[in-house]
Amino acid sequence: MKNKQFNTQCPMPKFDFDIITLGHGSGGLLTNKLLDSGVFTILSNDELDKRHDGAILKIDGDIAFSTDSFVITPIFFPGGDIGELAVNGTVNDVAMCGAIPKYISLSFIVEEGLLMEEFWNILVSIKNACDKAGVLVVTGDTKVVDKGKGDKIFINTTGIGEVHPKAAIATKNINVGDKIIVSNQIATHGIAILSVREGLKFETTVESDTTNLNYSILKLLDKFGTDIHLFRDPTRGGLSSTLNEIARDTRTGIVLQERKIPVAVQVKAACEILGLDPLYTANEGVFIAIVAADIADEVVKTLSMLDNCKHATIIGEVVAEHPSKVVITNTMGGNRVVSMQVGEQLPRIC
Amino acid sequence: MKYLSEYRDPDLALKLLEEIKRTVTKPWKIMEVCGGQTHALVKNGILNVLPEKITMVHGPGCPVCVTPLHLIDKAIYLAEEKNVVLCSFGDMIRVPGSKKSLLEAKAQGADIRILYSPLEAVNIAKENPDKEVVFFAVGFETTAPANALSVLHADKLGLKNYAILSSHVLVPPAIEAIMSDEETMINGFLAAGHVCTIMGMEEYYPIAEKYKVPIVVTGFEPIDILQGILMVVKQLELGKAKVENQYARVVKEEGNINAKEVISQVFTVQDQLWRGIDIIPKSGLGVNQKFQGFDAEKKFPLTNLRAKENKECIAGLIMKGIKKPVECRHFGKKCKPQNPLGAPMVSSEGACAAYYNFSVIT
Numbered sequence: 001m002k003n004k005q006f007n008t009q010c011p012m013p014k015f016d017f018d019i020i021t022l023g024h025g026s027g028g029l030l031t032n033k034l035l036d037s038g039v040f041t042i043l044s045n046d047e048l049d050k051r052h053d054g055a056i057l058k059i060d061g062d063i064a065f066s067t068d069s070f071v072i073t074p075i076f077f078p079g080g081d082i083g084e085l086a087v088n089g090t091v092n093d094v095a096m097c098g099a100i101p102k103y104i105s106l107s108f109i110v111e112e113g114l115l116m117e118e119f120w121n122i123l124v125s126i127k128n129a130c131d132k133a134g135v136l137v138v139t140g141d142t143k144v145v146d147k148g149k150g151d152k153i154f155i156n157t158t159g160i161g162e163v164h165p166k167a168a169i170a171t172k173n174i175n176v177g178d179k180i181i182v183s184n185q186i187a188t189h190g191i192a193i194l195s196v197r198e199g200l201k202f203e204t205t206v207e208s209d210t211t212n213l214n215y216s217i218l219k220l221l222d223k224f225g226t227d228i229h230l231f232r233d234p235t236r237g238g239l240s241s242t243l244n245e246i247a248r249d250t251r252t253g254i255v256l257q258e259r260k261i262p263v264a265v266q267v268k269a270a271c272e273i274l275g276l277d278p279l280y281t282a283n284e285g286v287f288i289a290i291v292a293a294d295i296a297d298e299v300v301k302t303l304s305m306l307d308n309c310k311h312a313t314i315i316g317e318v319v320a321e322h323p324s325k326v327v328i329t330n331t332m333g334g335n336r337v338v339s340m341q342v343g344e345q346l347p348r349i350c
Numbered sequence: 351m352k353y354l355s356e357y358r359d360p361d362l363a364l365k366l367l368e369e370i371k372r373t374v375t376k377p378w379k380i381m382e383v384c385g386g387q388t389h390a391l392v393k394n395g396i397l398n399v400l401p402e403k404i405t406m407v408h409g410p411g412c413p414v415c416v417t418p419l420h421l422i423d424k425a426i427y428l429a430e431e432k433n434v435v436l437c438s439f440g441d442m443i444r445v446p447g448s449k450k451s452l453l454e455a456k457a458q459g460a461d462i463r464i465l466y467s468p469l470e471a472v473n474i475a476k477e478n479p480d481k482e483v484v485f486f487a488v489g490f491e492t493t494a495p496a497n498a499l500s501v502l503h504a505d506k507l508g509l510k511n512y513a514i515l516s517s518h519v520l521v522p523p524a525i526e527a528i529m530s531d532e533e534t535m536i537n538g539f540l541a542a543g544h545v546c547t548i549m550g551m552e553e554y555y556p557i558a559e560k561y562k563v564p565i566v567v568t569g570f571e572p573i574d575i576l577q578g579i580l581m582v583v584k585q586l587e588l589g590k591a592k593v594e595n596q597y598a599r600v601v602k603e604e605g606n607i608n609a610k611e612v613i614s615q616v617f618t619v620q621d622q623l624w625r626g627i628d629i630i631p632k633s634g635l636g637v638n639q640k641f642q643g644f645d646a647e648k649k650f651p652l653t654n655l656r657a658k659e660n661k662e663c664i665a666g667l668i669m670k671g672i673k674k675p676v677e678c679r680h681f682g683k684k685c686k687p688q689n690p691l692g693a694p695m696v697s698s699e700g701a702c703a704a705y706y707n708f709s710v711i712t
Contacts, residue, residue: 198466268351332360332572334395336708342687
């Protein structure tokens, strides 16, 4: 499902504490101990090693800038953890702007009592994810809050990147007739998280698809440039919410073909059992590309050769009819509106 | 997906639809009892393709929608004022009470947990012996066995801190109530497959006989629904009124005997208030005398809660099949899933939610 070769072996150094306490966020000796042997050791790079209050960076051309906070439960889940997610999430958000992510900031809010071993494992994941995506952590912060005032650990990352010289990513560039491509099977991440959160066991473990998408984006921009009109990653709220936002912002209609939307069979089955709709379920390693119709097949072909985009498919198109609405043609041939999700998807009675 | 995609086969659906069109000669009103069936009708666009002579009337089979308002208020009260861990299925969470929903109460700090199974609530009770845990046991016959089982399980574990707030309703008395209403124009029923999976079919024979109305036990996939409609129409056109089983791959004549046994151990049949409709005699399940220690109504007696219905909501008329959601003047305007006036707009089986979420483009 994702590139598992990337696994820096990083044994935890000996700390004279097993758990993180309020003192580790005080800014004093304990904070320095935690940072010296932990964060700075593992994430070391020229800019971070200056240990200044902020970073001074060089970037050519236009800058893409994005921020995201990660509050996931559980912090370790099949296919990833909160650290990897925090890097990939921001890397992908920057990439969706048509940019090449370069630097990220990293802020922890740790609930006291977090095991040092867990914190270490998260740091290792962050390091691996950064190396894989080609970004550097150049500034950061660590705070510790009282027990009960957090949920083990919250992470905020902010990223900046260089906008690709050939990129023209904006909703205003979307035209009627453009094709909508989804880069991989949807709903996998949401089901992976839910199955551990609810203690649901299936015959095969559904793993989160969290991955960095920046190289896939780069490849498409190098090859197709301004014919790519929009990239978006449909994370929370799923495919339906992102497409509804696009339809609303462009005042065009979107038509989807239900039978074209790629969903892994075990994810589809889990959705059926849990009463959830894959269209509303969260994704991590998936993006939507809206592209000129005449390059759509080529885009799919290019993507399907990449490891994390094997199931890339054209799932619909932009139309002049029913402006601001997303309509799906179901397998029975009927049409219905796909509305934006109101809140969380909730488990049903029967 | 095996055993599912077969029942969503577009070619087969078209064939069934053609056969329905060939069979029907007179106008018929058919009620699908269950909200799950309503959603399947709307989501798959079946309502739009049925011949004009067939009118589908959406029945009261949304357990969340018929749960009395005062019980929702009580659940909120227990969580907010009595330091109770209130556990519920997800559907119930957004339903507006007199003042707020469980979701709002949760946001304000009440310990309200959304669960998939009542047995999880028993585990919570076991792990938190210093706290009272109440499961909001809502549903038709379908969820009654699991809810009853939670009581038996808690009893076996000797737990004194677990109870259920029961609002269980039964389908056959509701069908009787609908048929005995003089205003009713229903000619035939699609009975709820999941309910009959538990209860079997025997309760439906006297109803079909008494009211001369065909009842077809039907599943929830598009092919099930179309086949169910065809079976009802065939009977109507021939002047028959039988109970038939479209959902034979799941429903047995006698139902699930073990599940029925569990229900009868814990529950007793009682008169039940259906929100928006009325009190229907012998149409609900309450916790019986033997297990009254697990009955939240008895454990936390409360009589001074004054539940006040929102007068702008016509949920009762919708659930009796007298009005369609789109005939409500607040539908999609003042009443939306994010700001509902009544339960049918937020329940996953509510008719208003079906019309709002899957509104049809022709």
